[in-house]
Amino acid sequence: MLEAFSGGDVRAAEAPLIDAGRGDALMQRAAHGLFGVALGLLREAGRSTYGATAVVLAGSGNNGADALYAGERLLRRGVGATAVLLSDRVHAASLDAFLRAGGTSVTLEDGADAGALARHAATADLVLDGIIGTGSGGNLGGSARAFAEAFTSVAGPRGRRTALVVACDLPSGIGVDTGRVDGPVIAADATVTFGAAKPGLLLGDGALAAGELNVVDLGLDLSALTPAVRSLLDADVAALLRRPTAQDHKYSRGVLGVAAGSARYPGAAALAVGAALATGLGMVRYLGPDAVAALVHQRNPEVVASGGSIGEARSQAWLVGPGAVDDEDQRVRAVEAITAGLPVVVDAGALSEVPERVGPQVILTPHAGELSQLLAGRGVDADRAAIEAEPAHYALRAAEMTGATVLLKGFTTVVAAPSGTLFAQTDASPWLSTAGSGDTLSGIIGALAATLAEDDGAAGRVGVAQEDLWAATAAAGALLHGRAGQRAALRGPVVVSTLPSDIGAVVADLLEGRRLAAVP
Ligand SMILES: NC(=O)C1=CN([C@@H]2O[C@H](COP(=O)(O)OP(=O)(O)OC[C@H]3O[C@@H](n4cnc5c(N)ncnc54)[C@H](O)[C@@H]3O)[C@@H](O)[C@H]2O)[C@@H](O)CC1
Numbered sequence: 162m163l164e165a166f167s168g169g170d171v172r173a174a175e176a177p178l179i180d181a182g183r184g185d186a187l188m189q190r191a192a193h194g195l196f197g198v199a200l201g202l203l204r205e206a207g208r209s210t211y212g213a214t215a216v217v218l219a220g221s222g223n224n225g226a227d228a229l230y231a232g233e234r235l236l237r238r239g240v241g242a243t244a245v246l247l248s249d250r251v252h253a254a255s256l257d258a259f260l261r262a263g264g265t266s267v268t269l270e271d272g273a274d275a276g277a278l279a280r281h282a283a284t285a286d287l288v289l290d291g292i293i294g295t296g297s298g299g300n301l302g303g304s305a306r307a308f309a310e311a312f313t314s315v316a317g318p319r320g321r322r323t324a325l326v327v328a329c330d331l332p333s334g335i336g337v338d339t340g341r342v343d344g345p346v347i348a349a350d351a352t353v354t355f356g357a358a359k360p361g362l363l364l365g366d367g368a369l370a371a372g373e374l375n376v377v378d379l380g381l382d383l384s385a386l387t388p389a390v391r392s393l394l395d396a397d398v399a400a401l402l403r404r405p406t407a408q409d410h411k412y413s414r415g416v417l418g419v420a421a422g423s424a425r426y427p428g429a430a431a432l433a434v435g436a437a438l439a440t441g442l443g444m445v446r447y448l449g450p451d452a453v454a455a456l457v458h459q460r461n462p463e464v465v466a467s468g469g470s471i472g473e474a475r476s477q478a479w480l481v482g483p484g485a486v487d488d489e490d491q492r493v494r495a496v497e498a499i500t501a502g503l504p505v506v507v508d509a510g511a512l513s514e515v516p517e518r519v520g521p522q523v524i525l526t527p528h529a530g531e532l533s534q535l536l537a538g539r540g541v542d543a544d545r546a547a548i549e550a551e552p553a554h555y556a557l558r559a560a561e562m563t564g565a566t567v568l569l570k571g572f573t574t575v576v577a578a579p580s581g582t583l584f585a586q587t588d589a590s591p592w593l594s595t596a597g598s599g600d601t602l603s604g605i606i607g608a609l610a611a612t613l614a615e616d617d618g619a620a621g622r623v624g625v626a627q628e629d630l631w632a633a634t635a636a637a638g639a640l641l642h643g644r645a646g647q648r649a650a651l652r653g654p655v656v657v658s659t660l661p662s663d664i665g666a667v668v669a670d671l672l673e674g675r676r677l678a679a680v681p
């Protein structure tokens with residue numbers, strides 16, 4: 162499990178080491194880690210270090226010092242490096258070391274034209290972003306802001322950049338603890354973060370700006386602190402997945418009841434059911450209109466279907482809502498399933514049926530628009546944009562208010578438990594943003610919930626408190642879904658109806674501990 166600690170906590174954990182006179186050693190360790198990742202990236206891109214060009218962006222704090230010391234190491238490997246100093250006060254010893262190794266420097270005065278320097282940086286081989294780290298609130302000011310604006314306009318999505326950008330500790334311009342981006346930001350290909358991951362690297366726009374995340378161990382003692390955000394890794398999900406044993410039968414492996422689909426959206430039921438079966442469980446019971454059941458059967462004849470009620474269909478977990486609109490029977494089933502006391506995934510149409518207070522076994526899976534409505538119904542005014550800017554804040558708020566586990570879909574999927582525990586998964590492929598994708602996610606989580614409903618050891622295996630098991634289950638579903646999407650995208654644009662074969666393959670790989678397909 163990847164654990165992210167707030168900027169303040171990491172700084173507090175560093176304090177005793179700094180007091181003991183080890184500040185410089187920590188800084189050298191950080192710089193060495195940054196250097197190693199930068200070197201690796203250059204090599205991966207097939208660029209020789211000798212003769213390569215690097216630009217070090219250095220702010221006034223220790224973040225700039227880390228980047229300058231990494232620059233010193235690059236210079237000693239034959240890289241030509243220039244430091245762009247974004248303050249007239251820069252950490253003296255690191256700048257001195259950088260210059261002594263053969264680097265050059267230029268100071269960007271406040272108010273000066275940053276365009277030429279930004280173009281120079283964008284067309285170098287490498288940029289090390291040491292503008293600000295944990296010592297700032299996030300939003301850039303002064304000459305740092307001017308440079309970041311100029312750099313974004315020459316190197317942004319519609320600009321030209323050859324440089325690989327590596328963020329030192331975090332991409333300058335993101336909120337350390339929120340991932341919030343309100344101004345210009347130096348978006349990175351990779352981030353090398355020190356001591357521990359910071360929440361902003363896993364959340365919202367911050368995660369997008371961070372690129373590939375590397376954590377450099379500084380030997381900090383974080384054992385007494387609570388992580389602000391957790392992120393499940395492949396091994397954690399593998400530990401949650403249940404491999405059938407010789408003693409198992411279809412009922413002991415988990416039965417998921419699905420009340421999804423309607424005359425208007427029959428396909429959602431087929432997608433959710435297909436994804437659930439591919440995740441692995443004992444049985445899917447389908448409840449819904451005959452015509453939808455027929456479609457489900459066409460694709461998956463192993464499903465047991467009926468037009469009955471929740472009470473008549475014995476299951477270990479429920480999935481309600483996908484594609485269920487304008488259908489009174491499905492609405493009643495959703496209400497009954499949500500209050501049945503069993504784990505239940507509540508998606509789409511069923512989100513409006515959630516009563517005032519439920520328990521953490523009720524897993525809500527809204528996107529930002531649906532969460533906005535859910536919160537509005539409880540007197541909290543937050544539009545889609547506000548939620549997307551601070552996904553963790555609003556997911557936690559909704560979990561607190563409802564008592565449910567809340568999975569908020571997005572580029573990073575955030576899962577909040579009512580206990581305050583937060584997961585963020587950045588596994589999704591952008592190719593997954595297509596119609597029907599959410600139906601498959603809910604099917605995966607439903608299947609996991611059914612297999613874990615009577616598994617007393619599950620929370621322990623993944624290392625979370627029992628009360629957070631359903632949040633971990635939802636996060637595991639997000640990881641599986643994201644990995645399946647990555648795998649599918651290797652073939653081309655993702656067609657959601659074919660995702661089950663990728664889901665099955667990812668489950669098999671996880672259970673065997675095999676390395677998964679690379680991110681496209
Ligand atoms: N404390 C430690 O033990 C270690 C810290 N390390 C590095 O130190 C960093 C933290 O260093 P600092 O506390 O010096 O702080 P930072 O280097 O993150 O930034 C603070 C500096 O930025 C300037 N600044 C503040 N807000 C700004 C804004 N909005 N726009 C532009 N400039 C702004 C301030 O003048 C201040 O000097 C970490 O992120 C990490 O990179 C590492 O060297 C590892 C060890």
Ligand SMILES: [K+]
Nearest residue numbers: 290293331333
């Ligand atoms: K930085």
